[in-house]
Amino acid sequence: MTATLLKGTAYITGGASGIGRATAFGLARHGIKRLALTDISQENLLATSEALKSQYADVEIESLQLDVRDVKAVDYSITQAVKRFGRIDVAVNVAGISGAGKATDATDESDWTSVLDVNLNGVWRSQRAQVRAMMKQENLGIRKGRGSIxxxxxxxxxxASPVDIPATPYTSSKHGVIGLTRSDAITYAPHGIRINAICPGYVRTPLLQLATERGSMDPEIAKTPMGRLAEVEEISDAIVFMASPMASFMAGSALLVDGGYSAN
Structure with a gap:
């Protein structure tokens, strides 16, 4: 791949840690020169922005603290990104939480609603604002269109999540994200907006790394044919592909990047 695989402006929610941070670096590495980086943590935003600028000095960064539960803040962040950069070519919605990890009978309604509000409603709020912005943009042709989400x-x-890893709110929210993705994909594909989802398996985030060191992830890693966790860069590489003209005929896809786990 060359640094010209991607061009234009990218916008990322949850972009200052984990998969979001790796995606910011991946997009910059493959040609994105204008980046709207959003995250709930101002501290992580500052650190990630500084690290990006040190490695990619020619990348312009708009850092915006954002809680995706706040619809006004979501809309404002998109407005600011467009105001500064003119358009949004790629939008990646990463922001999410894992939740309490309890079985349904032990889950409070507040636990359920908090996960759904970030993981599903937050994606919907973000995607709605992104689509509204992209619909106003010039269509750059069949390989680029108006934008990619x-x-x-x-x-x-x-x-389903395994019996020994109760995660019904999280699992339900992610099923909802795929439903949202597919429904909006067929609505907006005729307008030159591609919407797809990526479905990672177990990724080496700080939380899972700690669980791995304690041995509590051993049974799940054993179920993964590749026998390991994914690195965050492996997920961001797949996102770069989906954002690029190389995936120009993909719409409504739910791309599995799980080391073969779901093929068992």
């Missing part, structure tokens, strides 16, 4: 779901959006 990638929603980060999970393999749990296509399969």
């Amino acid at each position: 990638i929603n980060v779901a999970s393999m749990y959006g296509l399969i």
Whole structure:
């Protein structure tokens, strides 16, 4: 791949840590020169922005603190990104939480609603604002269109979470993200907006790394044919592909990147 695989402006929610941070670096590495980086943590935003600028000095960064539960803040962040950069070519919705990890009978309604409000409603709020902005943009042809949106779901959006890992709110929210992705994909594909989802398996985030060191992830890693966790860069590479003209005929897809877990 060359640094010209991507061009234009990208916008990322949850872009200052984990998969979001890796995606910011991946997009910059492959040609994005204008980046609207949003995250709930101002501290992480500052650190990620500084790290990006040190490695990619020619990338312009708009850092915006954002809680995707706040519809006004979501709309404002898109407005600011367009105001500064003119358009949004790629939008990646990463922001999400894992939740309490309890079985349904032990889950409070507040636990349920908090996960759904971030993981599903937050993606909907973000995608709505992104679509509204993209619909006003010039269509750059069949390979680029008006823009590309990638929603980060999970393999749990296509399969159930294991019995020993109760995650019904999280799993339900990720199934919802895939439904949202597919429904909006067929609505907006005729307008030159591609909407797809990516479904990672177990990824080496700080939380899972700690669980791995304690051995509590061993049974799940054993179920993964590749026998390991994914690195965040492996997920961001797949996102770069989906954002690029190489995926120009993809719409409504739920791309599994799970080391073969769901094929068992």
